Every structure is written in structure tokens, then in C-alpha cells.
Amino acid sequence: MKESNDREQLNLYLHAHQIQSIFPEQLLPYLTLYSYEQGERICSQGEPSEHVYVLVKGKIKVSTTSPEGKKLILSFKTPLEVVGDIEYVQGMDMINTVEAVSPVCMIVVRHHWLKKYGKEYPPLLQFLLDIITRKFCVKSNSMSFNLMYPVEVRLASYLLSVSFDESNSEFKGQLSTGSLMDAADLIGTSYRHLNRVIHQLSTKGLIERNKAFILVKDREGLQALAGHNIYE
DSSP states (O other), X not given: OEEXXXXXXXXXXHHHTTOGGGSOGGGGGGOEEEEEOTTOEEEOTTSOOOEEEEEEESOEEEEEEOTTSOEEEEEEEOSSEEESHHHHHHTOOOOSEEEESXXXXXXXXXXXXXXXXXXXXXXXXXXXXXXXXXXXXXXXXXXXXHXXXXXXXXXXXXXXXXXXXXXXXXXXXXXXXXXXXHHHXXXXXXXXXXXXXXXXXXXXXXXXXOSSEEEESOHHHHHHHHSSOTTO
């Protein structure tokens, strides 16, 4: 993670996403930019929550882990999104693990300053309310998706979400084979069954697998299989 106090860049992000008005003027000096590299962890489930993060560039992956160690992917998020909002409102530890799928930039503010300058500011409170209620809808849809749809549909959706970022041309539709064990955990299946499904999708010409990575060959075909990209 890299921290930046570049006020010009910060203001560009605020105006680009039309969120300059949600922060009270007294809070603006305490906003900071954090940047993360692909694969870098932003926060971990169970750790103390001290910041609220506003995603303004890149794509992040949100997942949770059960007491038995099973991982479940909840969603992939692109701007504009917030991390740590529920924890801030409830005064609780981080409820999910969040990682950067592509290079990410976030506007970050500490709880202390939010409570001091923003807890009674209507535009900020309305913004947080909109974000939080949308998250509950996404979580409900995601849980239903993992229960109701076969592994090949979940894998197609996962590949679309993790292999592409519309804001970053460097993402060419590839997934490292070293990530397959995590992928199996995240979509709720065994590594052995995941390999069988990968073989099926390869036979259909949708993807191609070699020792290093899985390449999406037919993005439109995967989209048709997924129906809609539930993980977004």
C-alpha cells in the first residue's frame, strides 16, 4: 500500500465521481489517497476497523471465511464503492476480506475524523445509507447464486469478474493456475470438480488452459453461460 497526499489528484477523483459535496468542508483536509497493487490485501476479516475506504479506481474482491475455514466470494466491486462503512456505523471489526483484483486507488478517512465532522452531515449520511442498502441486496443475490446455480455457471461468472477490468486495458482475460485452489474455495466446490469443469469449458472452446494460466477465449460465450455477472 502506498499513501499519497496529492490534493490535486484527490480533487480530480472527487469531481470525477461527483462526491465532492458528500464530505463537509472541515473533513476534506483529512482525506487521503491509498493505492494498492494487484493481489494486495486491503483489509482482513476480523481485524480492527479504523478507516472508511471509497473505491475510485480499479476492481476489488470481497470474500468471507466461515469458522470452518471455507471461503465464499461475495462480490467484485468497481467504482464507486465503499469499504468499512458498515463497520464504521456499527463500531465493529472488519466483517469481510477485501483484495485488489487490479491496481486500485481509494480515498481513505479515519473513523475519528468522520465522527468529529461527518456524523451529523446529511449528504454523507445519505450516501452511506445508499451504499449499505445496496450491499445487502448484492449479498442476498450472491448467496442465492452460490446455492442455486451449477459450478460451470459460477466459474464462468468468476472468470469474467476476476479476469477483466473495463478501466484497465492490461487485463487480458487471464487467470493464473496458481489461483485455482482459492477459486475452488471461493465459488464453493472441490479442486477436483473445478478441474473437471475447466476441462468441460475448454472442450467447448470458451477457455484455454496451460501450465501458467487460464485464458478466456470466448468472452461472449462465457457471458451467455453466466447469464448475468452476479459477482459484480
